[in-house]
Amino acid sequence: MSTSRIIQLAQKISAQAAVLDSHLQSNGLPQPSFNEDGPTEAFKEGTPDVQQAKSDVLEAMIELRQLIEGPMNNLLPPNNLSPLVAVYRFKLASLVPVGSTISFRDLAEKSGVREHDVKRIVRYTAVYHRVFHEPKKGFVAHTAASKLLAENPAASHLMGLTFDECWPAHNRAVDAIAQGSEEPNVSGYALANNTSLNTFQFFSENPTRAERFAAAMATTSTASLEALSTHFAWSELSPNSTVVDLGGSRGHVSIYLAQKFAHLRFVVQDLPEVVKGAADTLPEDVQGRIEFSAHDMFTNQPTQGADVYLLRYVLHDWPDKYCIDVLRKLIPSLKAGAKVVIQDHLLPEPGTMTLRQEMNMRNMDAIMLSLFNSREREVEEWEELFNTADSRFGGFTANRIGEHGSSGVISVEWTP
Template identity: 40%
Template sequence: MTARAQELSVSLSDNISTIQRFLETNKLPSLSIEQDVPFQYQANPDFTRPRDAAVLACKELLSLLTGAFGTLTSQTTAENANTQAICRFKIAESFPDKQESATFDEIADRCGLPEPEVRRIIRASLPSYIFREKSRGTVTHTAASRLLATFPLMRQWIETTGAEIHPAALKVADAIEKWPGSEEPNHTGYNIANNTTDNAFIHMSKQPGRAEKFAAAMTLFSNGPGYAPTHLVDNYPWDRHSSGTIVDVGGSHGEYSIPIAQKFSSIQRVIVQDLPHVIEQAGATAPADLQDRVTFMAHDFFQPQPVKGADVYLLRWILHDWPDTYATRILCGLVPALEKSSKVVIHEYIVPEPGQTPTVQDQTLRIFDTSMRALTNGKEREARDWKKLFAEADDRFKIEEMWTPERSSLGIIVVGWDASAV
């Protein structure tokens, strides 16, 4: 049996050839992103039929290549609206036990929605490869719908994206117009969408469970390809800090520093710092066999760092939450604690220049950048942005290495401290 991906590639090739013959027959230039097909030809069935078939082949092939994770995390706002409904009303979980297929009536009975509503939501999701309707009225799981049914974190991500990120992103242009050039974290699309003067994190924290739900949803990418702790654990020489101390600044529950402590038993102390309400919950998460080496400390990273002379101050996905003005303050907060042997290790995106990375990856990076701008005026930074940020914070910071390990989505930036500089 021919693999589906091969069938799609053949279909794509055949339809592109048909389109090219149409263009040549009508003395039109080849398809190009610089020049569109003239409007009067775009309604011609000899063009639209192969074009639509090619587009559908591209969409399905993209879904196959990126998998269920990529399919669900790259949705448009309209797609997300239907997927939110699937999550909210537990439609993907409402199949009879251990069955891969169910009728609309069976799903409706289990999720509590009227059958016409269930049918409408599911059929709106079919073009996004969430469910399949192989025979009239009978729905079958796809990899994406099965992931929604079995992976609660993905459901949280979908709902949080729809509730927090998309409304804020749609107001970015309004925020730019209202506060031109602002680097304040409360001059954002989120502020306009939520009618608040608080920054996003403070505003969420005032509503029980909202900040926790947002934080939990963001951990989805720790489970996704390219974001797992192993990329940080295996690609920095932690063993050079034997008998030393690592401070995980803004480290939440230690999802990244605890694996470092587990692999490198010679590291004497790992201190996970975060705000008091986070630390209250995080203290019980360290494995019993690490409790003599891993501790939790309440600390606001805008204040001076209280742990002096640590070997490494780790900031993982912290600075992208903040505009340069505030990211600089976070780095300046480290200065009183630094010694000549101290390293600052940043684990974040190092956004490549356009054309230096595959388009799909570049699109993901730009989506993240827009999302951070929408929420807090934060940003994903290119190499030159990182250099500028450290130079503005203190010219004694010296970037020693900056690279993105193979198969990792996030880069590693190693920064030394020139204690002799004045």
């Protein structure tokens, strides 16, 4: 009698959880815990075997739960985020004392939320999200998650991005799809905010929300910068070669590359309000090699004859016809042999990544749809963008970062 799938999954969970437990015990590390003083990332560090064990456990748990709960639950998953949004919106975590408790009555008074609403919010998030717990009836204390929200600004920024920007946009994304438009202002985000502006235009008129969005983006890892530096042959460029960093914000990418490749010069381009004053904040070791230029990438490129034109996580924010327009606006300034380099996500073929990797990629693609009416792209779709823009973009290459990486570095060469 063959072993059933649910037993196979349970055995994998048991075996790989043992690997994780052994790692913690042999290194004297704390066990995962929901308690207030529990670690926020128990397995942040570890050998590849430990990281693989973590991935195996999580993926097996997802599949096992889906099999046991059955297909109806896959169609109707519990998805009421309102209580968690309320925790964020009313700053409940910051009102609960660390290392102590607060009564529902006092928490209601401090937050301005009715007591019976505070009670149901806390009890919902406690069982669904392990946010808060009730050590004795009527009193609230922190868990590791609620304490993280109370003490870590990054957690608050990311919750703001999720609940104030993405969640309303997701709710209107299907309405936007129904319009069949390729315009960036026909998006779930635009409909949710009752605006005819695209998302970037809306942010320019709502600076507080723009700042929070930028703060959430700043929490991302620098690992992708390291990948950019190693997946294109920057060291082979001639001394004093010029790299134009389109949509380069305040220059963090150019600064990183300039510090690694001292023979290169950089021009960071973005909208006037973005680059204003950025030159004053440059580290001393790159001053004189990085300059800033106000430029709208949907107009003709003003820096002529550069060696590389870099677009890092820019084009995935735009529908195809706008990406094609950006590429075409480069053409009058391109010299023979100039490179266009893109770092961006590369959608996988179904089933070619691990379950969680592919889930993350499909989620990112859905976010692009909701926020920008744009999309992530497969390798062939990136190549098609260049071919459509101009057949003189030659030598297309796409180097995926890691064996099953979610992003890659794409390059083409201008061959007039």
